[in-house]
Amino acid sequence: MLIVMNHNATQADVDAISRIVQEMGFRAEPIPGSERTAIGVLGNHGYVDDSKILELPGVQRVIHVSKPYKLVSRDFHPEDTIVDVAGIKVGGGCRPVVVGGPCAVESLEQIVKTALFVKKCGGDMLRGGAFKPRTGPHTFQGLREEGLKLLAVAGKESGLPIVTEVMSPDTVGLVAEYADLLQIGARNMQNFDLLREVGRIRKPVLLKRGMSATVEEFLAAAEYILAEGNDQVILCERGIRTFETATRNTLDLSIVPLIKELSHLPIMVDPSHATGKRSLVVPMAEAALVAGAAGVLVEVHPEPEKALSDGPQSLTFPGFEKMMNEIGQLTYFLQNR
């Protein structure tokens, strides 16, 4: 629910309403605007009786929001949110970032070598999975805490911030010790306890779109994180599940400009998981940037043919270097036109 104030409402009016909203058992979030203030009402389960509020001084009208999200909405927060990942700015017209690294951390040599190469080519962050969600229980599930430690070494040696996935509420604390940006994977986009848990930490979160999540569900999932107080959220499109099997998933690039209309949060794109095919990664990374993405996540591996997971979609080192050169030129063009 959104309480819109008259343009001549006073701060005292706003405070009074906030107090009453709290007495009703909800949270009040004043949203100052250039013309008037609005007060977001959070924490209500279902419809709230607004008769009491409508009579209060300064109230212009009450909007019952039908969308399952408010805090992530641009209506509530017209300015772009810029997320700060250990000093790297994401979103809001900043230079798009490139996050590179292997699907899974496999060894110290592999991850350090990759980190140094990503850094050398101009990459902004290092990605690598320590906890790996896998379809079946009988395959490689990641090096887990050992993997986090290797990532830390690679981050230190390269100077790159670390992006890695967290899969369950009880490991959020552990992962947050090592990661600069905590990734919620597609399968966990509606793991609401996990969303709430990362909402309570003070580190930025990369939220991947679920395989069959609508844009509305995607934004509502982000709302869980913001509702707990963490507004440092980057969204990530990584392909949806459709009838088409020629690509691993179907990259739904149109939602990049759409989400930029609906939300103030930055949105990145993962062309590696979306396409599942090395030769399609670079064209789709470039298309994502032109469409307005705040950055791309790209898999790169020193020896993709030996990778324990997702080899066919990982760029080789020379492939990554070539992409970085092309992206560099494209970004320069886009930022200066």
Added chain:
Amino acid sequence: MLIVMNHNATQADVDAISRIVQEMGFRAEPIPGSERTAIGVLGNHGYVDDSKILELPGVQRVIHVSKPYKLVSRDFHPEDTIVDVAGIKVGGGCRPVVVGGPCAVESLEQIVKTALFVKKCGGDMLRGGAFKPRTGPHTFQGLREEGLKLLAVAGKESGLPIVTEVMSPDTVGLVAEYADLLQIGARNMQNFDLLREVGRIRKPVLLKRGMSATVEEFLAAAEYILAEGNDQVILCERGIRTFETATRNTLDLSIVPLIKELSHLPIMVDPSHATGKRSLVVPMAEAALVAGAAGVLVEVHPEPEKALSDGPQSLTFPGFEKMMNEIGQLTYFLQNR
């Protein structure tokens, strides 16, 4: 990996191989058959070198299983599994069961009234959500532990076993105190930590198919539970997400006979969530039983128009009673033809 023994292999041969498999760091699961024994190898991450095993006495051949599941497979376990829910048998040619109840537990009166009515009409179990996964954080999330307590009262008064959802690993213990059958919802089908956790308890589990999960992924999710030692798993088809919006989801009934070919686990059907439309629930419940389902879960509410969630798909009391009569006749026909 599956090690198939000669039909004249001795127990000592089987033991010797199991020991060697364990020395390789894996788990060996002997699967005795009428003709020969096979040994399932679990816990391997990727391909296992089989040269050492092929030379051992009693070994006929080694099958590298490409499916991401083994324990749930009928190849490994040809007989139907019958799951026992507080004395109610599910699967394996037993009379199909009906689980009835509201989407969410809302009050003591609501749940007790419903439980007594379900019992009176011949229903087998009571369903009701205490922990509710909801798209956005600003809607009714269930009564949580209070809801579990109300379910317990309703279960006691009606004599019906309780089916309710568990959403996170750390509440499995709590939910298991009250529930006779723990439900994993569609959004959590690939919440692997949760699957592992319910794999470690000694209560049966109802695993709902994810909104866009393939049959292979569905069975692989069940495999996580069995791999931890809990083989009391009932699968549940509840509709998949497709382009069609005339129904809430698309009930994929063909997978009922398909899964019965592939797996020994019983499969039930939830026509309420699948269709989202009251008038379609009974025809689809009956179609499910004819297709071979081990039972159906149906939403029923004393006052669907006042339900806090999923009212439009809940049967009224008279509607539920009518369905029970029709299903009773159909079941009698099916069991006696």
Added chain:
Amino acid sequence: MLIVMNHNATQADVDAISRIVQEMGFRAEPIPGSERTAIGVLGNHGYVDDSKILELPGVQRVIHVSKPYKLVSRDFHPEDTIVDVAGIKVGGGCRPVVVGGPCAVESLEQIVKTALFVKKCGGDMLRGGAFKPRTGPHTFQGLREEGLKLLAVAGKESGLPIVTEVMSPDTVGLVAEYADLLQIGARNMQNFDLLREVGRIRKPVLLKRGMSATVEEFLAAAEYILAEGNDQVILCERGIRTFETATRNTLDLSIVPLIKELSHLPIMVDPSHATGKRSLVVPMAEAALVAGAAGVLVEVHPEPEKALSDGPQSLTFPGFEKMMNEIGQLTYFLQNR
């Protein structure tokens, strides 16, 4: 647009309005009801100005129909339509029919042998493709006119009505010479010129749902046929395209009761194309009948392993016979409960 008359409006009022509608360039279709008459306005392209009509004597109100169909709607025609296929009644509570036969007509021996067997087992009609829509141009495209002639022989020898596909407007006349029921395939569901053409003949039409057609589009396609004057249309659900690849298509059985609510036209089900897997055909055929289908189309072939198309989904002769026995019992149960 629908003009609803007062309950005391006279026939003269209705006639006057019909005349005015025609002067506006549209077609008027009076729809007498037990309480009042309504007049359907057909042929308008987009919104029609209703100010003139609202002032006329006898008019109660004007409903601007937002659905893209009217004639197929149950609102316009509350009674079930019963389609007569050479004496076999389909729909409206009549005994469900079974249409059997091979995917494609391959030879005189094949089709006659099959027809006689279908008849012997109690089947109601013979299906077989003479014109075959195939994904690529380099595969068997059917025997075409020769196939129609073989079908005619098989129909004569067995006494079964013939169901066969027509693929283009210019062969409608030719196919109608041989067929008792003209099939429009899934790929042609929105071939509007073809729909119009079969709307102009006086033979019944079997319209298959397009692979990704919504229920609304399906009914709107049927509307094209009725709008040309042919109301002898049977709808057919044959599976939709989804992400799931374990079955050839996803049988969307829930639309059977849904379409019976929305439309007066009978709906049949094709479990062979829907599942693509022999072992799933019988359970899904039975599920279709319980869900209220007016009949099923099932592929049967004397030697499925040698079939030129769709062998894996065709029943063998013994399989078909077994199904007919089971369906017979089920139908008896359903008609007498």
Added chain:
Amino acid sequence: MLIVMNHNATQADVDAISRIVQEMGFRAEPIPGSERTAIGVLGNHGYVDDSKILELPGVQRVIHVSKPYKLVSRDFHPEDTIVDVAGIKVGGGCRPVVVGGPCAVESLEQIVKTALFVKKCGGDMLRGGAFKPRTGPHTFQGLREEGLKLLAVAGKESGLPIVTEVMSPDTVGLVAEYADLLQIGARNMQNFDLLREVGRIRKPVLLKRGMSATVEEFLAAAEYILAEGNDQVILCERGIRTFETATRNTLDLSIVPLIKELSHLPIMVDPSHATGKRSLVVPMAEAALVAGAAGVLVEVHPEPEKALSDGPQSLTFPGFEKMMNEIGQLTYFLQNR
């Protein structure tokens, strides 16, 4: 089937084999390469016995092609096909083209005004529907032949080549009199008689991808056209049908680079139909060009709010002009980097 010759096979060998293939009832299509010649065998229905061919002089091996297409495949034709539309070159590294115009031709003023504006802004061709496929029969179906005549006037006044849809085999001749590029719409992608008919004319064809067509089916549909002798085919991605309803369809941009790997035919993109939302058209048009599309089709209308169809996705004149400027810069960047 593909017969691969030895690198030292003579022309006489090739001729001899072609003769024998023809005697077998098939068509032989020699495909000269830099190293060796291959002979495509067309017109076979199913598997061909190759024992006879394997013994002939000069034959290296026989490949039984499993794909349902050959002529459109890059294996058969490694060089890019450049399609010539009344002097405008499409594909093969030529400057990407922009086709602009309204969804439907509505009046002389509307189409001429639009044509002149598209030309003034630097557009390459004029699009406009005269025959319109519509979901239901009761809405505007296009001006038909009258629309073609208006297009001809607009084409003449502006100097732009005309792109317009043909919906049935019997109007191909008529449409080809007026159109420079004949469009096959998404609903007709598998209208095989129509494909064959446009395969027999000497005008280029724009083939739109079906709503739920896989890449393989899309290429196989184009194969029907090439198999009749017309190799002037431009493919067009226009969005596929998925669960997502936030956009009209889901633009599947990844298939642009994928199809360029698989086929020699140029592929264009229609961001207007794909997204259905004006504000997404320009970002997606630019993304398409970066991904390697040979051009874009964009809807533009002098008064979108009054358009008889697809107003919400049509650009206004100022919007189109702005897009042309941006595309111009982007194209210059892409062609010169």
